[in-house]
Amino acid sequence: MRTTQANRRQFLKAAGPAIAMPYVITSSALGAGGRAPASERIVMATIGCGGQGTGDMQGFLGFPQVQMVATCDPVTGHRENAARIVNDHYHSRDCKDYNDFREVLARPDIDAVLIGTPDHWHALITIAACKAGKDVYCEKPECLTIKEGRAMADAVERYGRVFSGGSQRVLGDYGDWPRLVRGGALGEIKEIYADCWGPSGDCYLEPQSVPPGVDWEMWLGPAPWRPFHDSLISGGFRPYRDYSGGGMTDWGAHRFGAAMFAAGLHRTGPVEVIPPDGKDHKLLTYVFANGTRMYHGGTGDITYKGTEGTLPGRHKTPTARVDMEGYRGEGGIFGDFLHCVKTRELPFRNIEVAHRATTVCHLGNIAYWLNRPLKWDPVAEQIVGDPEANRWLDRPKREPWAI
Structure with a gap:
């Protein structure tokens, strides 16, 4: 017993803060302040931060199970404004803004993306997101051409993703x-x-x-x-x-x-x-x-x-x-999408x-x-x-x- 206790003390002393930190669980991680516990959160990013994209983003921020962590737009002012809204909402500075959507999709912590870009980008980003293992909420009209729409449907099925179109x-x-x-x-x-x-x-x-x-x-x-x-x-x-x-x-x-x-x-x-x-x-x-x-x-x-x-x-x-057939979950089409991300059901749209x-x-x-x-x-x-x-x-x- 004395040997075991000594070995444990030596291990903890050598490991220092790296081993001590996981034992400190924050109130936000446990779901304080009306937010869902970290294990229940859906981590999201917004790609396309013009008027409609930012408006949709603010709608998703109203759901306690959502953690918005990134904004992306080739217009610096658009993405920085959206990131500021997110950070003000959470009283933090954790939301990062990006110029290139591919950097967003490469983040393994992101579960789902909101696509609010102009129409000519919808299909390309949706298909890339599906390949990257992300679920997708995409504003309408979902595609610029009919062939793009079929390619999106094929990608959603092939990669087993949840997709909701943005017509509520x-x-x-x-x-x-x-x-x-x-x-x-x-x-x-x-x-x-x-x-x-x-x-x-x-x-x-x-x-x-x-x-x-x-x-x-x-x-x-x-x-x-x-x-x-x-x-x-x-x-x-x-x-x-x-x-x-x-x-x-x-x-x-x-x-x-x-x-x-x-x-x-x-x-x-x-x-x-x-x-x-x-x-x-x-x-x-x-x-x-x-x-x-x-x-x-x-x-x-x-x-x-x-x-x-x-x-x-x-x-x-x-x-x-x-x-x-109708909306699942609560909160209109946003709530429908979030519910289906968790259950893997088909969204309304x-x-x-x-x-x-x-x-x-x-x-x-x-x-x-x-x-x-x-x-x-x-x-x-x-x-x-x-x-x-x-x-x-x-x-x-x-x-x-x-x-």
């Missing part, structure tokens, strides 16, 4: 409407009107000098090179095709996605897309295999027309409340649902850009009999970026 406006905006529609309050759905702005186009902004603190090459990334303009780094990129699909993919991801979910079309796609011709087709028209028609336009939101009623408008009361919603938006843009009808195979995900239109399913990427 299905149940969040429309309350009980999806249950009414699915419960038969309108009878058989015949027509849907989903209003949003139009497609993106070419960028003709005047060149400006790149200011200090902006890594313009990294901001452009896979997009074609063009001179700097300050509106692009200030949220004004959406009208331009190199970075976004315009209003069609911005609010279209919300409204087309919500309409397809309510009508039970959210796991498929249209079979035909017809642009307006000023005669038989006043609005861009999507035709689904079951005969439902969805139009781009209407009264400023979503309108459903069925055989026995309309929304908004008169409709019958369903005989039974519909038990349908999982990658397949997100991909189908954005596919509709992209197909609408292609029909507008080419000004001709498209036949779409939602299983093969190909435009039938139109090689030129099929080339729009993806875009070339500027080296060295590739999927």
Whole structure:
């Protein structure tokens, strides 16, 4: 016994603080102050710290199980501002800011990333994050092209990651409407009107000098090179095709996605897309295999027309409340994602649902850009009999970026 005690004293004396430190457990590690214990926390980073990215980040900071540890953006002011918000929230200086997202993904302590970059970066960072073993919450529209969306879905499945798209406006905006529609309050759905702005186009902004603190090459990334303009780094990129699909993919991801979910079309796609011709087709028209028609336009939101009623408008009361897929956990789509990170369930807006919603938006843009009808195979995900239109399913990427 005396020998054992002596050996232990000698060992502790030699090891010094290195062995003593683990026995000091802080109150924050145990979950004091409303925070989850360290073992229950989800360690996150924010990649893309403009207005939407930082806004989403602040939403995640409201969950005690989240520990935000890093911010990343090629605009120094954006990432430093986001890091300041995080550090003020935790009353610490532990959040580190990065210029290059690859440094963030290389950190083994990070469990999940929030991607709030411009649209042209979503797919590349999502796929890299999946390869790095991170779960992903990605703002809508989840991809710049249809092929990117499929590549994202393949990566999520291949690497076993949890992915949630960033459209919270299905149940969040429309309350009980999806249950009414699915419960038969309108009878058989015949027509849907989903209003949003139009497609993106070419960028003709005047060149400006790149200011200090902006890594313009990294901001452009896979997009074609063009001179700097300050509106692009200030949220004004959406009208331009190199970075976004315009209003069609911005609010279209919300409204087309919500309409397809309510009508039970959210796991498929249209079979035909017809642009307006000023005669038989006043609005861009999507035709689904079951005969439902969805139009781009209407009264400023979503309108459903069925055989026995309309929304908004008169409709019958369903005989039974519909038990349908919905958010898991608590706290809307953020809470849904965090719950699924822990349980490994499918989030409400999982990658397949997100991909189908954005596919509709992209197909609408292609029909507008080419000004001709498209036949779409939602299983093969190909435009039938139109090689030129099929080339729009993806875009070339500027080296060295590739999927």
